[in-house]
Amino acid sequence: xxxxxxxxxxxxxxxxxxxxxxxxxxxxxxxxxxxxxxxxxxxxxxxxxxxxxxxxxxxxxxxxxxxxxxxxxxxxxxxxxxxxxxxxxxxxxxxxxxxxxxxxxxxxxxxxxxxxxxxxxxxxxxxxxxxxxxxxxxxxxxxxxxxxxxxxx
Amino acid sequence: xxxxxxxxxxxxxxxxxxxxxxxxxxxxxxxxxxxxxxxxxxxxxxxxxxxxxxxxxxxxxxxxxxxxxxxxxxxxxxxxxxxxxxxxxxxxxxxxxxxxxxxxxxxxxxxxxxxxxxxxxxxxxxxxxxxxxxxxxxxxxxxxxxxxxxxxxxxxxxxxxxxxxxxxxxxxxxxxxxxxxxxxxxxxxxxxxxxxxxxxxxxxxxxxxxxxxxxxxxxxxxxxxxxxxxxxxxxxxxxxxxxxxxxxxxxxxxxxxxxxxxxxxxxxxxxxxxxxxxxxxxxxxxxxxxxxxxxxxxxxxxxxxxxxxxxxxxxxxxxxxxxxxxxxxxxxxxxxxxxxxxxxxxxxxxxxxxxxxxxxxxxxxxxxxxxxxxxxxxxxxxxxxxxxxxxxxxxxxxxxxxxxxxxxxxxxxxxxxxxxxxxxxxxxxxxxxxxxxxxxxxxxxxxxxxxxxxxxxxxxxxxxxxxxxxxxxxxxxxxxxxxxxxxxxxxxxxxxxxxxxxxxxxxxxxxxxxxxxxxxxxxxxxxxxxxxxxxxxxxxxxxxxxxxxxxxxxxxxxxxxxxxxxxxxxxxxxxxxxxxxxxxxxxxxxxxxxxxxxxxxxxxxxxxxxxxxxxxxxxxxxxxxxxxxxxxxxxxxxxxxxxxxxxxxxxxxxxxxxxxxxxxx
Numbered sequence: 093x094x095x096x097x098x099x100x101x102x103x104x105x106x107x108x109x110x111x112x113x114x115x116x117x118x119x120x121x122x123x124x125x126x127x128x129x130x131x132x133x134x135x136x137x138x139x140x141x142x143x144x145x146x147x148x149x150x151x152x153x154x155x156x157x158x159x160x161x162x163x164x165x166x167x168x169x170x171x172x173x174x175x176x177x178x179x180x181x182x183x184x185x186x187x188x189x190x191x192x193x194x195x196x197x198x199x200x201x202x203x204x205x206x207x208x209x210x211x212x213x214x215x216x217x218x219x220x221x222x223x224x225x226x227x228x229x230x231x232x233x234x235x236x237x238x239x240x241x242x243x244x245x
Numbered sequence: 246x247x248x249x250x251x252x253x254x255x256x257x258x259x260x261x262x263x264x265x266x267x268x269x270x271x272x273x274x275x276x277x278x279x280x281x282x283x284x285x286x287x288x289x290x291x292x293x294x295x296x297x298x299x300x301x302x303x304x305x306x307x308x309x310x311x312x313x314x315x316x317x318x319x320x321x322x323x324x325x326x327x328x329x330x331x332x333x334x335x336x337x338x339x340x341x342x343x344x345x346x347x348x349x350x351x352x353x354x355x356x357x358x359x360x361x362x363x364x365x366x367x368x369x370x371x372x373x374x375x376x377x378x379x380x381x382x383x384x385x386x387x388x389x390x391x392x393x394x395x396x397x398x399x400x401x402x403x404x405x406x407x408x409x410x411x412x413x414x415x416x417x418x419x420x421x422x423x424x425x426x427x428x429x430x431x432x433x434x435x436x437x438x439x440x441x442x443x444x445x446x447x448x449x450x451x452x453x454x455x456x457x458x459x460x461x462x463x464x465x466x467x468x469x470x471x472x473x474x475x476x477x478x479x480x481x482x483x484x485x486x487x488x489x490x491x492x493x494x495x496x497x498x499x500x501x502x503x504x505x506x507x508x509x510x511x512x513x514x515x516x517x518x519x520x521x522x523x524x525x526x527x528x529x530x531x532x533x534x535x536x537x538x539x540x541x542x543x544x545x546x547x548x549x550x551x552x553x554x555x556x557x558x559x560x561x562x563x564x565x566x567x568x569x570x571x572x573x574x575x576x577x578x579x580x581x582x583x584x585x586x587x588x589x590x591x592x593x594x595x596x597x598x599x600x601x602x603x604x605x606x607x608x609x610x611x612x613x614x615x616x617x618x619x620x621x622x623x624x625x626x627x628x629x630x631x632x633x634x635x636x637x638x639x640x641x642x643x644x645x646x647x648x649x650x651x652x653x654x655x656x657x658x659x660x661x662x663x664x665x666x667x668x669x670x671x672x673x674x675x676x677x678x679x680x681x682x683x684x685x686x687x688x689x690x691x692x693x694x695x696x697x698x699x700x701x702x703x704x705x706x707x708x709x710x711x712x713x714x715x716x717x718x719x720x721x722x723x724x725x726x727x728x729x730x731x732x733x734x735x736x737x738x739x740x741x742x743x744x745x746x747x748x749x750x751x752x753x754x755x756x757x758x759x760x761x762x763x764x765x766x767x768x769x770x771x772x773x774x775x776x777x778x779x780x781x782x783x784x785x786x787x788x789x790x791x792x793x794x795x796x797x798x799x800x801x802x803x804x805x806x807x808x809x810x811x812x813x814x815x816x817x818x819x820x821x822x823x824x825x826x827x828x829x830x831x832x833x834x835x836x837x838x839x840x841x842x843x844x845x846x847x848x849x850x851x852x853x854x855x856x857x858x859x860x861x862x863x864x865x866x867x868x869x870x871x872x873x874x875x876x877x878x879x880x881x882x883x884x885x886x887x888x889x890x891x892x893x894x895x896x897x898x899x900x901x902x903x904x905x906x907x908x909x910x
Binding site: 100102108109111112114115117118119121122123124125126129130131132133134135137138139140141143146147150151152160163164166167168169170173177201202203209 | 319320321345347348349350352353354355356359360362363366367370755759762764765766767772784785828846848849869870871872873875876877885887888890893894896897898900901903
């Protein structure tokens with residue numbers, strides 16, 4: 093009997109709100125599925141859409157973007173820029189044949205540990221039922237690794 | 246050159262080890278990540294302990310480690326700890342990464358196998374990322390020795406006095422005509438029953454006359470630019486229409502002013518004041534303020550009685566708003582609270598039934614300088630109440646209004662009960678949910694009230710009504726309440742009802758937060774850097790919060806926070822310069838094509854464009870390191886130290902275990 097599909101999801105959090113929300117979920121011992129692996133950025137505005145594409149092409153089945161609520165960004169308004177990029181990116185992904193549910197945006201303040209955990213749980217269940225992304229990698233199936241450049245001594 | 250990486254997996258007692266096979270993760274890292282540069286991988290019970298840190302330091306010395314990865318708790322807790330440990334061993338602190346396998350793994354997952362696998366991925370991501378870390382030095386900025394305190398209540402006054410007494414200059418900005426805040430409105434303070442004005446006014450006078458304090462009342466901050474150590478603040482001083490150089494504070498203008506209006510700020514709507522007024526006799530500064538919207542001269546062009554009678558010619562109808570720009574190194578926000586408006590609970594009858602009072606109104610009633618000269622009488626100004634009902638938790642502990650407890654109202658209600666006993670001998674009923682008396686002397690105060698014969702009814706008041714059901718209730722206010730301790734509904738007729746209304750953030754707290762670049766919670770209270778360990782700092786370096794702006798608290802706690810914020814500021818000023826995290830963006834001018842997409846993305850105006858060279862440049866002093874421009878640059882010409890593309894993509898490779906898969910190919 094084959095193993096049930098367990099999605100791998102990459103999540104981007106912002107240092108000030110959503111990462112602290114994730115920490116709060118931890119401190120409060122709120123349980124959520126282990127499928128999401130988080131990357132901490134200083135701000136959701138740091139999110140380059142190519143990160144999302146790299147994640148999906150690298151084996152992730154979905155990407156979660158989180159940040160401070162609009163109006164509460166630690167850097168004033170950068171989450172609005174993240175929002176603009178997310179909207180355009182989602183459309184682009186659909187045109188590339190990726191289901192829009194595989195990119196999710198959640199605004200979470202530092203106090204919303206419970207909410208973040210429940211959004212993660214919802215996302216995992218949704219992607220589990222959607223199935224693996226199976227993004228074709230390179231032609232011979234090799235996965236590229238991002239090698240550090242040689243730095244001259 | 247491959248780096249020499251040390252990996253340290255913490256047990257954190259059983260916090261991590263209970264859910265994650267920490268030895269297994271360390272072994273896995275040593276074996277599977279060896280080809281990526283991991284030369285040693287250890288697990289240890291408490292990495293943050295001195296012994297744990299010494300493990301790292303020993304390996305740096307003996308194994309020549311060039312990078313360190315610790316897998317333990319949240320970087321928000323111990324990143325500094327491990328970075329300092331590395332620094333002491335001679336390794337640049339920014340070459341050390343702390344990845345969380347506790348808050349993000351062991352505490353939130355229930356499947357041990359899955360948690361262990363995820364921990365391996367997290368360690369792998371730390372290893373890949375740290376390879377790309379660069380040795381960085383913190384950025385040093387000078388600290389301007391002047392400070393700004395916004396809000397002249399007890400917290401703000403305390404903060405200003407502490408900084409001024411230490412020898413540094415402070416601007417104290419207050420929106421009202423006088424400093425003093427809400428504490429100036431109270432009659433007595435719990436639990437000592439000190440006269441509020443008697444303990445407050447000496448501090449007010451000190452603040453008003455201190456050589457190091459520039460007092461700016463009737464003023465507001467309109468703009469804040471800059472960053473810690475170098476803020477440029479614009480302050481608008483509204484016109485008093487009184488020339489402070491000439492005014493002696495004699496008060497003749499107030500006597501002669503023919504027009505009275507309701508004072509709904511200081512007297513809480515209970516009393517009147519003149520159009521040109523001092524809010525209370527002990528106001529600091531002593532110069533009165535002319536209330537322009539109500540002034541007959543400004544409305545109709547006549548009167549001018551104040552000008553006629555002023556012996557020094559201090560009235561100046563031509564004053565306008567004045568703007569001042571000041572440079573300060575640190576800011577303390579102490580803007581206080583607003584009272585919950587009981588009109589939102591119509592069944593309590595506030596403003597509909599005459600003898601229902603709010604707590605602030607009752608304070609004015611008790612105050613000897615108040616509208617009834619301190620006599621506790623009904624709205625007719627004459628009748629002394631024979632029974633008084635005090636309702637606790639009005640608008641607090643109530644998910645229909647505010648879920649939180651307002652902290653001070655139980656003690657305030659007990660204080661009111663005592664004052665009513667003392668001055669009127671009336672029967673007093675307190676309607677409570679719990680009696681909250683946590684601080685020094687508070688529980689003893691409650692016992693005293695019990696001995697005084699106060700009636701305590703445990704139950705939330707359902708309504709206050711005048712609809713009498715029998716002759717005994719005619720002409721009274723009837724409090725309908727469930728007495729939960731006897732399990733019965735009760736109707737208690739009283740003459741006066743005092744609503745202990747909860748306290749709320751200021752109605753404009755969201756605008757204030759935006760002005761200073763702070764965050765406030767959904768409730769409206771300003772968010773502190775850490776609720777347990779750092780209640781006066783905010784996420785913005787150089788801006789502190791003190792008093793009720795941070796959350797409901799009593800006077801001693803407000804004083805403490807004012808003093809704590811002042812101590813933090815003094816610590817910064819004393820160091821003369823401060824080290825900032827070197828997380829900044831920088832433009833590679835060779836790659837920049839001058840498209841200027843980045844210029845408008847920066848909310849701190851940190852990016853300038855060189856017209857002559859046709860390239861953009863980031864000012865590292867203004868840049869806050871958000872990275873938005875880094876993400877936006879189409880040429881990839883902007884890099885972000887600490888969060889470069891290489892670092893983030895490497896982290897992702899590690900999380901997806903590409904570095905292990907590469908082994909199998």
